[in-house]
Amino acid sequence: MSAEKAPAESMVFIGKKPVMNYVVACLTSFNSGAKKVVIKARGRAISRAVDTAELLRRSFARDIEIEKIEIGTEEITRSEEQQKSNVSTIEITLVKK
Amino acid sequence: MSAEKAPAESMVFIGKKPVMNYVVACLTSFNSGAKKVVIKARGRAISRAVDTAELLRRSFARDIEIEKIEIGTEEITRSEEQQKSNVSTIEITLVKK
Numbered sequence: 001m002s003a004e005k006a007p008a009e010s011m012v013f014i015g016k017k018p019v020m021n022y023v024v025a026c027l028t029s030f031n032s033g034a035k036k037v038v039i040k041a042r043g044r045a046i047s048r049a050v051d052t053a054e055l056l057r058r059s060f061a062r063d064i065e066i067e068k069i070e071i072g073t074e075e076i077t078r079s080e081e082q083q084k085s086n087v088s089t090i091e092i093t094l095v096k097k
Numbered sequence: 098m099s100a101e102k103a104p105a106e107s108m109v110f111i112g113k114k115p116v117m118n119y120v121v122a123c124l125t126s127f128n129s130g131a132k133k134v135v136i137k138a139r140g141r142a143i144s145r146a147v148d149t150a151e152l153l154r155r156s157f158a159r160d161i162e163i164e165k166i167e168i169g170t171e172e173i174t175r176s177e178e179q180q181k182s183n184v185s186t187i188e189i190t191l192v193k194k
Contacts, residue, residue, distance in 0.1 A: 046144035050185040054170045069166040071189070073151045088147040092168070 010034045014041035014049045022052040027060060030096055036067070042074060042089040053092045061096075068093040107131045111138035111146045119149040124157060127193055133164070139171060139186040150189045158193075165190040 010029040014022055022039070029037045041049035057064050070091045077084050107126040111119055119136070126134045138146035154161050167188045174181050 044141070044144050046147050047141050047185065050143050050168050050187060054168060054183075054185045058170055066168070069168065071147045071151060071163070071166065073155055086151075088144065088151045090147060 008034060009036040009038065011038045011040060012052075014039060014045045014052060016045070019048055019051045019055060022048070023055050023060060026052065026056055026094065030061065030064065035096055037094045039092040039094065040089070043087045046088060046090045049090050049092055053094060056094065063097045064094050065097060066092060067095045105131060106133040106135065108135045108137060109149075111136060111142045111149060113142070116145055116148045116152060119145070120152050120157060123149065123153055123191065127158065127161065132193055134191045136189040136191065137186070140184045143185060143187045146187050146189055150191060153191065160194045161191050162194060163189060164192045 012022055012025045012029065026037050026039065039049050039052055053066060057066065068091075070093075072089045072091075073086050074089050075084055076087050109119055109122045109126065123134050123136065136146050136149055150163060154163065165188075167190075169186045169188075170183050171186050172181055173184050
């Protein structure tokens with residue numbers, strides 16, 4: 001109980017499923033005791049990450065707020081062409097008040 | 098010169114053009130004296146806004162940094178169906194060091 005941090009923070013990776021799936025995943029994390037949920041996405045899923053955070057905060061859990069938003073870049077290698085390319089990333093940290 | 102704030106801050110709206118167009122728009126603003134450029138986007142253009150900020154910061158102007166990122170929701174009325182729907186928005190504030 002003392003220095004255990006693991007269950008207090010969880011992560012939700014945004015993919016191509018409907019936004020509602022990710023909203024439910026975040027709510028489940030908070031309801032099972034997480035104080036902090038980090039939503040991560042890259043590329044075109046970034047707008048879906050923002051949708052998830054906004055829907056959560058505005059419609060489902062008004063006691064959840066955005067602590068921090070960070071953007072970055074990851075280098076990925078496409079297997080077909082063996083070429084490196086950059087993809088943007090976003091991390092939205094949500095906390096329960 | 099004294100309290101004139103207008104030219105010190107400019108705004109770039111992200112649409113459907115290639116990312117490079119918006120990178121150039123931001124660079125032009127900074128080069129003509131802006132100390133702050135706010136990149137705004139909504140819906141699917143959000144990921145392009147992040148691409149613009151990342152490309153600028155990492156490849157074109159290493160003296161530009163992200164001051165603040167905000168997300169929000171706007172209500173829009175689709176003319177065909179007369180129905181209201183919500184769209185997510187992002188505002189990325191870039192400053193020149």
